[in-house]
Amino acid sequence: MIWKGGSKYGDWLFYHPPVNNHTEADGHTERDFIATAFYAYSASLMAEAAKVLGKNDDARLYAELFEKIKQVFIDEYVTKAGRVGTNSQTSYVLALMFNLLPDDLKPKAASFLAQDIRGRRNHLSTGFLGTPYLCHVLSDNGYTDVAYDLLLQETYPSWLYPVKMGATTIWERWDGQKTDSTFQDAGMNSFNHYAYGAIGDWMYRVSAGLSTTGAGYRSLVFQPHPTKKLGYSRASFESLYGTAACGWERKDGKITVSVKVPANCNARIILPTGKAAGISTGGQNLPGNAMFRDIEEKGGKVSFTALSGDYTFEFSEE
Numbered sequence: 537m538i539w540k541g542g543s544k545y546g547d548w549l550f551y552h553p554p555v556n557n558h559t560e561a562d563g564h565t566e567r568d569f570i571a572t573a574f575y576a577y578s579a580s581l582m583a584e585a586a587k588v589l590g591k592n593d594d595a596r597l598y599a600e601l602f603e604k605i606k607q608v609f610i611d612e613y614v615t616k617a618g619r620v621g622t623n624s625q626t627s628y629v630l631a632l633m634f635n636l637l638p639d640d641l642k643p644k645a646a647s648f649l650a651q652d653i654r655g656r657r658n659h660l661s662t663g664f665l666g667t668p669y670l671c672h673v674l675s676d677n678g679y680t681d682v683a684y685d686l687l688l689q690e691t692y693p694s695w696l697y698p699v700k701m702g703a704t705t706i707w708e709r710w711d712g713q714k715t716d717s718t719f720q721d722a723g724m725n726s727f728n729h730y731a732y733g734a735i736g737d738w739m740y741r742v743s744a745g746l747s748t749t750g751a752g753y754r755s756l757v758f759q760p761h762p763t764k765k766l767g768y769s770r771a772s773f774e775s776l777y778g779t780a781a782c783g784w785e786r787k788d789g790k791i792t793v794s795v796k797v798p799a800n801c802n803a804r805i806i807l808p809t810g811k812a813a814g815i816s817t818g819g820q821n822l823p824g825n826a827m828f829r830d831i832e833e834k835g836g837k838v839s840f841t842a843l844s845g846d847y848t849f850e851f852s853e854e
Contacts, residue, residue, distance in 0.1 A: 537572070537575075537604055537605045537608035537609075538568060538572050538608060538609075538612060539568060539571035539572045539574075539575045540568050540571075542571070544567045544570070544571055545664075546565065546566075546567040546570055546663070546665070547563070547564070547565045547570060547624075547626045547662065547663035547664065547665045547666055548663045548664040548665070548731075549663045549664060549708065549709055549710070550562065550563035550564060550565065550624070550626065550661060550662060550663035550666070551563040551659075551660070551661035551662070551663075551693045551710065560656075561623075561624075561661075562661065563624050563625060563626065563660075563661030563662060563663065563666075564622060564624060565621060565622050565624045565626040565627050565630075565663075565665075565666070566621060566622050569613055569621045569622065569627065569630075570626070570630065570665060572605065572608075572609055572612075572613075573609065573630040573631065573634055573636060574630075574634075574665075575605055576602055576605040576606055576609060576634055576636055577633075577634040579598045579599075579601040579602040579605060580598070580599075580602045580634070580635070582594070582598040583595050583596075583597075583598035583599040583601075583602060586598060606635075606636050609631075609636050610636070610637070610638065613627075613631075614631070614636075614637060614638075614641065616641075617644065618637075618641040618643075618644025618645045618647075618648060619645075619648065620637070620645055620648075623648070623652075624652075624661065624662075624666075625649060625652055625653065625660060625661050625662050625666055625670065626661075626662045626663065626665060626666030628645050628646070628648060628649035628652075628673070629649065629662065629666045629669050629670050629673050630665070630666065630669070631645060632645055632646060632649070632673045632676070632677065633669040633672065633673050642677065643677070646673070646674075646677035646678070646679065649673070649674070649677075649679075650674065650679045650682050653674075653682055653685075653686065654682070658682075658685040658686060658689050659686075659689060659691070659692075659693055659694060660686055660689075660693060660694070661693070664731040664732075667731065667732050667734060667735070668731070668734035668735075668737070670683075670686070671683035671686060671687065671735060671738040671742065672737075672738055672741075672742070674686075675738070675742050675761070680742070680761050680763075681763070683738065683742070684743075684763045684765050684766075685765075687735065687738075687739070687743075688765055688766075692710060692711050692715075693710035693711065694710070695732065695735055697710065697711070698710075698712065698713070701713050701715075703727070705727060705728040705729075706728070706729055706730060706731070706732050706733035707725075707726070707727050707729060707732070708724075708725065708726035708727070708729035708731070708732075709721070709725060710732070712725050712726075712727060739769070739771070740771045740773075742759075742761050743760070743761055743763075743766075743769045743771075744760060744769045744770055744771035744782055744783050744784070745758050745759045745760030745761060745769075745771075745782045745783075745784070745793075745806075746758065746771045746772070746773060746780060746781065746782040747759065748780075749804075752775065752776055752777070753773060753775035753776070753777065753780050753798070753801070754775075754777060754800070754801050754802075755801070755802060755803075755804075756780055756797060756801060756802070756803035756804070757803065757804050757806070758782040758793075758795045758803050758804070758805045758806070759805075759806040760782060760783065760784040760793055760807075760808070761808065762784045762786060762791050762808060762853075764786070764853075766786075767785065767786055767787075768783065768784060768785040768786065769783055769784055770782075770783025770784075770794075771783060772796070775798055775801075777798035777799055777800055777801050778798035778799055778801075779796055779798060780796060780797070780798050780801070781794070781795065781796035782794070782795045782796075783795075786853060789852060789853050790850055790851070790852060790853060791808075791809075791850070791851055791852075791853050792848060792849070792850050793805075793807060793848070793849045793850075794846075794847070794848045794849075795842070795846070795847050795848075795849075796845075796846050796847075797842055797843065797844050797845055797846075797847075798844060799844045800844065801843075801844055802841060802842065802843050802844075803841070803842050804839060804840075804841055805828075805839065805840055805841070805842055805847075805849075806837055806838070806839040807837065807838045807839075807849060807851065808836070808837055808854075809836075809837070809838055809851045809852070809854060810833065810836045810837070810838070810854075811833065811838070812831050812833055812838045812840075814851050814852060815838060815849050815850070815851045816849070816850050816851070817847060817848060817849045817850070818847075818848070822838070822840070822849070827842065827843075827845070827847075828840045828841065828842055829841050
């Protein structure tokens with residue numbers, strides 16, 4: 537069940553420290569580890585697809601295959617302390633994202649990932665395969681603050697380093713152009729390359745809070761994640777039913793969340809405040825507004841369901 541051999545790029549263009557830096561670890565992740573993780577993930581996706589298509593025998597086959605790979609993965613690559621793979625950021629990201637860890641070790645693995653990022657002074661070390669999932673894994677495990685620090689990091693390696701260097705597209709390499717304006721590698725150095733741009737998915741789904749639970753964006757989830765490090769975050773999507781939009785703004789100690797639910801759609805709205813009575817919308821308190829149903833207070837958040845329309849909610853910044 538360990539996927540070995542073959543042609544593998546691995547975690548392409550992961551971070552390498554300067555050649556004269558003998559203390560900082562690089563971001564290398566062993567290639568068979570990566571291939572095995574994606575083998576398991578592929579099996580889980582096949583199981584989900586088969587279930588949707590009503591192919592129950594195939595769904596069981598691939599679900600069982602996933603569990604077999606997962607157990608071998610744990611035996612081969614996971615320690616009882618929660619260390620994973622080569623202890624790289626990508627090792628933790630793939631294991632957590634693809635559900636390849638025992639439940640009791642997930643918090644420990646997420647903590648090791650956050651510690652590594654903090655130990656690198658809020659820098660990432662992931663390549664093409666770890667980067668798309670990095671901030672999602674952090675947010676899913678209670679480290680959204682760390683994800684924001686990565687997003688807003690301005691020095692290499694980071695998303696904003698190229699921006700500060702004048703980039704208007706996503707570079708293939710974290711350091712495609714050095715601070716002295718020379719190329720990192722003139723022979724292989726794309727300046728218009730999507731891979732690291734996958735951070736846009738996190739900005740839409742987590743920062744601005746625009747996501748969906750079903751095909752066609754008919755059943756939406758609006759769960760914005762405000763931070764004191766930004767003044768606002770907004771996103772919109774042109775679905776088949778019309779524009780879906782979600783965003784937030786901080787001003788004068790208040791947070792304003794604005795959403796747009798397209799026609800013939802519904803949305804579950806989740807706001808980062810503990811009391812429904814503290815949320816105002818359309819000149820009314822949320823609990824007294826007949827436009828919203830299934831209001832729930834849980835885990836420091838308020839959630840409720842809304843049908844088609846444009847809505848604005850305001851509550852105190854906590």
